[in-house]
Amino acid sequence: MAKSYSSLLKDQAYVGGQWVPAASGETFxxxxxxxxxxxxxxxxxxxxxxxxxxRTAYNAFQTWRETTAKERSVLLRRWFELIVEKKDxxxxxxxxxxxxxxxxxxxxxxxxxxxxxxxxEEARRTYxxxxxxxxxxxxxxxxxxxxxxxxxxxxxxxPYAMVTRKAGAAIAAGCTVVLKxxxxxxxxxxxxxxxxxxxxxxxxxxxxxxCSRKNVDAVGKTLCTDPLVxxxxxxxxTAVGKLLLKWGADTVKKAxxxxxxxxxxxxxxxxxxxxxxxxxxxxxxxxxxQTCVCANRFLVQEGIHDAFCTKLEAAMAAQLKVGDxxxxxxxxxxxxxxxxxxxxxxxxxxxxxxxxxxxxGGKRHALGGTFFEPTLLKGVTTDMLCTQQExxxxxxxxxxxxxxxxxxxxxxxxNVGLAGYFFSNNIGQIWRVAERMEVGMVGVNEGLVSxxxxxxxxxxxxxxxxxxxxxxxxxxxxxKYICFGGI
Numbered sequence: 001m002a003k004s005y006s007s008l009l010k011d012q013a014y015v016g017g018q019w020v021p022a023a024s025g026e027t028f029x030x031x032x033x034x035x036x037x038x039x040x041x042x043x044x045x046x047x048x049x050x051x052x053x054x055r056t057a058y059n060a061f062q063t064w065r066e067t068t069a070k071e072r073s074v075l076l077r078r079w080f081e082l083i084v085e086k087k088d089x090x091x092x093x094x095x096x097x098x099x100x101x102x103x104x105x106x107x108x109x110x111x112x113x114x115x116x117x118x119x120x121e122e123a124r125r126t127y128x129x130x131x132x133x134x135x136x137x138x139x140x141x142x143x144x145x146x147x148x149x150x151x152x153x154x155x156x157x158x159p160y161a162m163v164t165r166k167a168g169a170a171i172a173a174g175c176t177v178v179l180k181x182x183x184x185x186x187x188x189x190x191x192x193x194x195x196x197x198x199x200x201x202x203x204x205x206x207x208x209x210x211c212s213r214k215n216v217d218a219v220g221k222t223l224c225t226d227p228l229v230x231x232x233x234x235x236x237x238t239a240v241g242k243l244l245l246k247w248g249a250d251t252v253k254k255a256x257x258x259x260x261x262x263x264x265x266x267x268x269x270x271x272x273x274x275x276x277x278x279x280x281x282x283x284x285x286x287x288x289x290q291t292c293v294c295a296n297r298f299l300v301q302e303g304i305h306d307a308f309c310t311k312l313e314a315a316m317a318a319q320l321k322v323g324d325x326x327x328x329x330x331x332x333x334x335x336x337x338x339x340x341x342x343x344x345x346x347x348x349x350x351x352x353x354x355x356x357x358x359x360x361g362g363k364r365h366a367l368g369g370t371f372f373e374p375t376l377l378k379g380v381t382t383d384m385l386c387t388q389q390e391x392x393x394x395x396x397x398x399x400x401x402x403x404x405x406x407x408x409x410x411x412x413x414x415n416v417g418l419a420g421y422f423f424s425n426n427i428g429q430i431w432r433v434a435e436r437m438e439v440g441m442v443g444v445n446e447g448l449v450s451x452x453x454x455x456x457x458x459x460x461x462x463x464x465x466x467x468x469x470x471x472x473x474x475x476x477x478x479x480k481y482i483c484f485g486g487i
Contacts, residue, residue: 150176178207256463271423381399454468
């Protein structure tokens with residue numbers, strides 16, 4: 001029986017408005033992390049293929065930059081409408097490709113669509129300025145212009161939303177795009193570009209090159225070093241982001257980097273414990289903890305520590321059901337690959353060896369494969385790996401603290417600062433901690449902060465620039481000052 005997403009499956013890359021193979025003819029397989037089933041094969045492209053895509057995007061930019069904001073807005077709106085029409089099939093494709101529970105997949109599809117709706121509107125609001133001049137004979141005008149070709153490298157955990165949050169903004173601004181999706185999730189990206197094609201996005205404006213791990217360094221380096229590329233946008237690890245920045249430095253490219261997180265989740269004595277547990281469940285266990293903004297370290301004040309742990313354990317038992325993501329009764333699917341499982345196991349083993357207690361979970365699930373039991377650890381200290389490294393899995397380590405100052409110090413001890421969360425009903429404390437947290441996004445009595453209207457980005461080694469919101473489109477625009485004289 002044909003799957004609902006069968007019509008969305010593509011086995012070629014997309015360059016210059018055409019579906020194309022790799023020049024070498026090589027391909028690589030894409031598999032379902034839940035079952036191991038081969039979903040299909042896509043081109044294993046190399047640096048030469050990437051260069052061709054960049055040239056295609058550069059040529060297309062010469063005409064795309066001249067389109068009106070209204071024209072770009074109409075096309076993005078149509079792309080948005082097509083995604084909404086296909087949302088159920090898109091959600092199932094996402095679930096079989098990256099393991100996300102189908103209800104979460106549907107949420108991501110809707111979230112991804114809203115970025116196109118948003119930037120379709122923002123395309124018409126890239127206002128400039130008329131600045132009062134110091135001389136009567138002069139006029140000062142500031143305009144915004146598209147930067148040019150934008151190269152993009154997107155992750156596997158939100159393959160729809162990362163496409164629309166990045167490419168939607170760039171295309172709205174008048175830029176053209178060459179995008180390399182994760183080798184784990186190319187099918188979802190190709191489905192998304194197919195809908196862009198159907199929406200009427202012109203040839204060469206949005207190009208997608210696919211490659212396996214074998215060619216990822218060569219393709220990535222080309223996307224960052226080619227002189228025709230004006231902008232790099234990357235979501236992924238801090239280590240890779242640093243490498244891409246080095247590659248782009250020789251040609252002084254603009255860059256947006258959304259890198260690693262290590263989010264603290266602080267619960268103060270004054271907090272509503274039930275609300276904090278609800279926030280913890282949303283933040284920690286969405287997509288099995290495989291999100292860059294999920295809670296990674298739980299800091300709970302000693303007065304409510306035991307109550308919080310007891311209630312969190314109960315919530316985990318009641319709400320987290322592990323199994324295939326296509327079953328709507330399951331809330332926890334498989335992890336993306338075996339490396340993710342091994343990383344979690346090493347963190348848990350390290351914590352236990354240093355005195356932590358496994359309250360629940362702590363091992364691979366009986367289903368086998370890359371399924372893992374949601375885990376709660378108590379007695380965690382700051383010298384353990386799980387409090388020093390981003391976990392990217394369903395593990396909640398709880399640290400007990402005494403004072404606000406201690407909590408803030410621990411929260412800010414990481415070299416990254418993407419998101420942070422805390423629960424408190426003390427208004428003075430809320431202002432103090434919100435201002436002192438060294439992160440780009442703060443959730444106060446809230447465990448879910450991502451939305452299209454708000455800027456998404458971090459500080460320290462979590463990145464450069466922001467995505468989404470009214471600020472996101474300006475990452476793809478240059479500011480030009482024009483001085484008129486002799487007036």
